[in-house]
Amino acid sequence: MGLNCGIVGLPNVGKSTIFSAMTAAPAEAANYPFCTIEPNVGIVSVPDERLKKITEIIPTKKVIPAVVEFVDIAGLVEGASKGEGLGNKFLSHIRNVGVIVHVVRCFDDDDVVHVANTVNPASDIETINIELALADLETVEKRREKTLKNLRAGNKEAVKKLNAVLPLLETLSSTLSEGKPARSVDFTPEQLNLIYDLQLITLKKQLYVCNIDEDSIEAGNPYVDTVQRIAGEEGAEVVVICGKLESEIAALETPEEKQEFMEASGLKVSGMDTLVHAGYRMLGLRTFFTAGADENRAWTFHEGDKAPQAAGVIHTDFEKGFIKAEVYHCSDLFALGSEQKVKESGKLRIEGKEYLVQDGDVMHFRFNV
Ligand SMILES: Nc1nc2c(ncn2[C@@H]2O[C@H](COP(=O)(O)OP(=O)(O)O)[C@@H](O)[C@H]2O)c(=O)[nH]1
Ligand SMILES: [Mg+2]
Structure with a gap:
């Protein structure tokens, strides 16, 4: 996606x-x-106000959001x-x-x-949402027909998988026919995996x-x-x-x-x-920062990423050769007023490969290649 x-x-x-x-x-x-x-x-x-505040404390040549x-x-x-x-x-x-x-x-x-000649948010929203549901309905119906066909022709392994998907397609079909979005169905993560490739809009x-x-x-x-x-x-x-x-x-x-x-x-x-x-x-996007004399920068990582993946956003070598990360949270910098004070108060941590990066972390990576 x-x-x-x-x-x-x-x-x-x-x-x-x-x-x-x-x-x-x-x-x-x-x-x-x-x-x-x-x-x-x-x-x-x-x-990002935080990038501005970081730059007030750590002066730099370039600021990149x-x-x-x-x-x-x-x-x-x-x-x-x-x-x-x-x-x-x-x-x-x-x-x-x-x-x-x-x-x-x-x-x-x-x-x-x-x-539609008159401003009417409720009806406008309905028009759009129904079009999107109908588009998904067509996708689901096509898949359902194909699934039924494959069921008749399939081998044992294929049939097992198709049988797991079919009821989901039926639920989707009846939900979408009522003009309701697919997201209104309470699917489990496993079920969502089975219908992921349909790329349903709703x-x-x-x-x-x-x-x-x-x-x-x-x-x-x-x-x-x-x-x-x-x-x-x-x-x-x-x-x-x-x-x-x-x-x-x-x-x-x-x-x-x-x-x-x-x-x-x-x-x-x-x-x-x-x-x-x-x-x-x-979109599930989060921000960590790097800060130094040359550049203060906000980087995007995905919620749930660990330190090596975040390092990989900067450079693939950083991920491959990841050793450890020096990390503190920008709120500690704002509270204490300098990186020196962050260090002195023990707020700067050394984190390893399993560290779950937090939104607002300021990071410095150690790596070898
Ligand atoms: N009065 C008013 N007109 C707006 C506003 N936003 C957009 N428009 C006007 O509405 C028309 C259509 O806007 P546009 O952005 O092209 O709509 P789109 O078809 O949804 O992309 C343009 O003439 C805009 O200048 C607004 O907040 N107030
Ligand atoms: Mg337009």
């Missing part, structure tokens, strides 16, 4: 507005410039699962992403056409993004309440963003200008930052 976030939603809800705001080069990330792989694929810096990929997936309309709009092309894109970012229009604007984690108007920043609006209620029922997260405003902020040059503009518009935290963070975490 891809380690990226796919932005979906009905046409004209603000997907591309949000995507371009997100992928505008942030000033502080000059060393890891945003790059567009394809017009709709962007590498986004993950904003972690990054995460977002994809602007156009073409999801009612009937997409039956080939409407971009149909199957869009579906193949969405199958490859790790997390679905579902943008919902929560702003009124007579100049921006709504595909098995992916989903995050809702309310795209609001500037006027709603402080007061909120009833559309957002609706999305929050629906997300609550599904146990999904919600991020509220003013896409239009964020794209204006993104166009500004310096962090100071951005800050000033945000304050003037009553925006306390950037919804974009919150969104990038949420996507990163939902």
Whole structure:
């Protein structure tokens, strides 16, 4: 499964507005410039206050943030699962992403056409979720037919495996037929393994993004309440963003200008930052740091990685020749004020191959090749 976030939603809800705001080069990330792989694929810096604080304590030449990929997936309309709009092309894109970012229009604007003529988050969400469920239903049905055929022809070993999968396909089939997502079924990890290769869209984690108007920043609006209620029922997260405003902020040059503009518009935290963070975490991505005179850098590892794997993110040699890691947590650095004090107070540890890396660790690897 891809380690990226796919932005979906009905046409004209603000997907591309949000995507371009997100992928505008942030000033502080000059060393890891945003790059567009394809017009709709962007590498986004993950904003991290901790990296700034580390650099206040450990001065350095270069500061490099972690990054995460977002994809602007156009073409999801009612009937997409039956080939409407971009149909199957869009579906193949969405199958490859790790997390679905579902943008919902929560702003009124007579100049921006709504595909169903009226702004109605509940019905918009339903339209999208049903298309995704129908697309998965087709995948499941195809697999079920194939499985039944193979059962008739199969040898003993194959039949045993197919018999384990078949009831899962049947459960999925009836769930999806009701328009419910595959993730609403309580599968065990073993069962999930058996259906993993289907790449079901509705098995992916989903995050809702309310795209609001500037006027709603402080007061909120009833559309957002609706999305929050629906997300609550599904146990999904919600991020509220003013896409239009964020794209204006993104166009500004310096962090100071951005800050000033945000304050003037009553925006306390950037919804974009919150969104990038949420996507990163939902992908199971975590951050460790390296710090020194040449470079302070945030590196991405996967939740549950051990020290050698984390070292391998920097260089494969670091993983192959891993000896040990010197580790402390950035919160100790912030509390004590210097690396020297971290050492003196015994907060710097030597960890071996079995060490489970923690989000926020500052690491130094010893290796030989
Ligand atoms: N009023 C208002 N218009 C917006 C907002 N976000 C996007 N738009 C406008 O809505 C139109 C469609 O936006 P776009 O990002 O292309 O939507 P997409 O089809 O989902 O990619 C554009 O004209 C945007 O300027 C918003 O928060 N408020
Ligand atoms: Mg678009």
